[in-house]
Structures are given as C-alpha cells and as structure tokens.
Amino acid sequence: MQTAQLLVGLDVGGTKTAALLVNASGSVLGQATVPTRTATPDELLDSISQAIHLVLAQAQVTPPQIQRIGLGVPGQVDPATGIVHLAVNLNLQNYPLGPALSARFKAPTFLENDVRTAAIGALAHVRQREPVDSLAYVSIGTGLAAGVILNGRLHRGHNGLAGEIGHMIAESGGTLCNCGLHGCLETIVAGPAIVRQMAETEPETVVRHAGDVYQAAVLGNQAAQKIVQRVSQQLSRAIQWLVMTYDVEKIVLGGGVTQSGDAFLAPILQELACLRQQSTLAAALLPDEKVHLIPAGFNPGVWGAINLTKQTLSAPEKS
Numbered sequence: 428m429q430t431a432q433l434l435v436g437l438d439v440g441g442t443k444t445a446a447l448l449v450n451a452s453g454s455v456l457g458q459a460t461v462p463t464r465t466a467t468p469d470e471l472l473d474s475i476s477q478a479i480h481l482v483l484a485q486a487q488v489t490p491p492q493i494q495r496i497g498l499g500v501p502g503q504v505d506p507a508t509g510i511v512h513l514a515v516n517l518n519l520q521n522y523p524l525g526p527a528l529s530a531r532f533k534a535p536t537f538l539e540n541d542v543r544t545a546a547i548g549a550l551a552h553v554r555q556r557e558p559v560d561s562l563a564y565v566s567i568g569t570g571l572a573a574g575v576i577l578n579g580r581l582h583r584g585h586n587g588l589a590g591e592i593g594h595m596i597a598e599s600g601g602t603l604c605n606c607g608l609h610g611c612l613e614t615i616v617a618g619p620a621i622v623r624q625m626a627e628t629e630p631e632t633v634v635r636h637a638g639d640v641y642q643a644a645v646l647g648n649q650a651a652q653k654i655v656q657r658v659s660q661q662l663s664r665a666i667q668w669l670v671m672t673y674d675v676e677k678i679v680l681g682g683g684v685t686q687s688g689d690a691f692l693a694p695i696l697q698e699l700a701c702l703r704q705q706s707t708l709a710a711a712l713l714p715d716e717k718v719h720l721i722p723a724g725f726n727p728g729v730w731g732a733i734n735l736t737k738q739t740l741s742a743p744e745k746s
C-alpha cells in the first residue's frame with residue numbers, strides 16, 4: 428500500500444470553504460472550493476469533509492494518507508483544544524470542531540482563527556522573497572482585522588485578540604458598529620462599509636461590492652473617489668498604528684477588498700507618501716517596500732492552514 432505524508436489546509440469562511448492538499452515537500456496535489464453549509468454543526472462538518480474528499484480525489488488518494496489537517500475559522504477559537512468558542516458566521520458556539528474533524532478523518536487537526544491563519548500564510552509568501560521575521564497581515568473584507576507575527580511566531584495576545592484593529596475607534600460618534608461602539612475602523616474601511624458609504628452619497632449608482640466603488644473611482648466618479656480617499660487615509664493610519672505598535676518588518680494586505688489591486692493599493696501608498704513628507708520618523712518607518720499586497724490567486728488562508736499543521740514556525744534562514 429502506498430504511504431504518503433499529505434497535509435490538508437482549509438480556509439472555512441461563512442459562505443465558502445477552500446481546501447488545499449500538499450505533499451511533504453509542499454507540492455500542490457489538489458485544491459477545491461465548496462459552499463459552506465452552516466445550518467447545523469453536522470452540516471458544517473459535511474461541507475468541510477466534502478472539500479477534503481474533493482482534493483483527495485484530485486490526487487487519487489484516500490483519507491488514511493492524510494497526515495495532518497489545519498484549518499482557519501472565522502471566530503474565537505482555542506488552538507490548544509480545537510474548540511470554537513464563537514463563530515457567528517458558522518453558527519457555532521463552544522463546539523469541538525477540531526476533535527470532530529479529527530474523528531472523521533483519523534488525523535490530528537490544528538485550528539486557529541482565520542485571519543491569524545492567513546497571517547502565517549502571508550509570512551510563508553513573503554519569505555519566498557525575503558527572510559522576514561515579523562509582519563502584520565491586514566485582512567480587509569467583510570470585516571477588518573490583523574494577524575501579527577513576531578519573531579517568526581504568531582502573536583495572539585492575552586485574550587487572543589491581538590491585531591483586532593477593526594474595532595479601534597477611528598471616528599468619534601461615527602456609524603454604529605456590530606460590536607456596539609460607534610465609528611470603529613471597520614465601519615469605514617471594510618467591504619460592506621465601502622458599499623454603504625456609496626449608497627449614502629450617491630444612491631442612484633448601484634454598487635454590489637467594494638470592487639465596484641474602486642472601479643467607479645478609476646472611471647472618474649467623484650463620489651467614489653472621495654470614498655476611496657477616505658478609506659485609503661484610514662488604512663494608511665492603520666498601517667502606521669501597526670508599525671508603531673509592533674515595529675514589524677512588513678505589512679501585508681489581503682482579503683476581498685484588496686482584489687481591486689492597484690486601484691486599491693495606489694491611493695494607500697499616496698497617503699503614506701504624504702506622511703513621509705511631513706515626518707522623518709514616518710519616512711524612516713513607512714517606506715513603500717514595507718507594504719505588500721497579496722497577489723490574486725494566492726490564498727494565504729489555506730497556505731497558513733498547511734503551515735499550522737507544522738505547528739512551529741521556524742526562524743528565517745540567515746545567510
């Protein structure tokens with residue numbers, strides 16, 4: 428019988444689950460995306476299992492050949508026990524997702540919050556080019572959060588909330604946030620917030636997602652340009668906060684909103700250039716090279732999940 432040491436990485440989102448299968452040397456053997464079903468924990472497990480079976484089928488291998496499974500979950504999790512304390516989008520509360528998946532596939536499962544998992548994936552991505560030891564990965568999508576890597580390791584913080592910058596207050600008395608506070612950064616720069624601002628300023632222009640607003644801005648729509656400028660200004664501040672707080676080597680930007688590519692990144696870099704002009708400190712700490720955009724086609728979530736299974740993040744090789 429063929430033996431293999433295969434790793435499965437999963438990025439479990441509220442609407443879809445992405446899976447990646449790699450061998451011991453990191454070659455991709457299968458990748459798939461399926462809709463996430465969240466009606467019950469069993470249905471969720473079924474949809475995750477479906478994603479795993481799809482990548483196994485692509486590689487023509489069977490479940491016993493899985494050595495380890497890693498998964499990123501949108502919510503509060505305990506990596507030590509595999510329990511999901513709260514994942515609103517997955518309809519889970521105090522559910523042992525890690526053990527349940529381990530029981531189905533007879534393989535150890537490693538679980539972490541999705542943004543922190545993606546931060547590990549972002550580290551792997553940046554390390555393909557540079558021996559980086561610290562970074563903050565900022566996910567700008569349905570919500571806003573950062574995952575922080577210090578000394579080559581995930582920095583979780585006392586309550587596992589390090590990097591939750593989406594709920595830093597950016598505008599006193601601003602829009603009410605899901606968390607109960609007003610004017611959180613998330614209410615300005617996350618995808619739904621960008622769409623909402625466009626609907627408030629120019630209701631006649633129909634936009635479905637943040638990408639439409641970025642495209643309208645590029646095409647000269649002034650309302651869209653103003654919103655993009657506001658979002659970029661706030662994100663450049665968030666980058667500055669993260670650099671000043673954690674003194675990381677890189678800030679990596681990813682998530683749905685960043686898929687507008689240059690239309691998304693260029694105005695942020697412009698704002699950083701403004702900061703550099705005003706301050707020698709900013710000039711020293713915020714060069715353009717500090718900011719990376721996750722390229723289209725690279726999913727840091729599934730790669731981070733693969734690396735979760737390796738548990739220890741080794742330090743970069745020094746030459």
Ligand SMILES: [Zn+2]
Pocket residue numbers: 593594595604605606607608611613
């Ligand atoms: Zn908030």
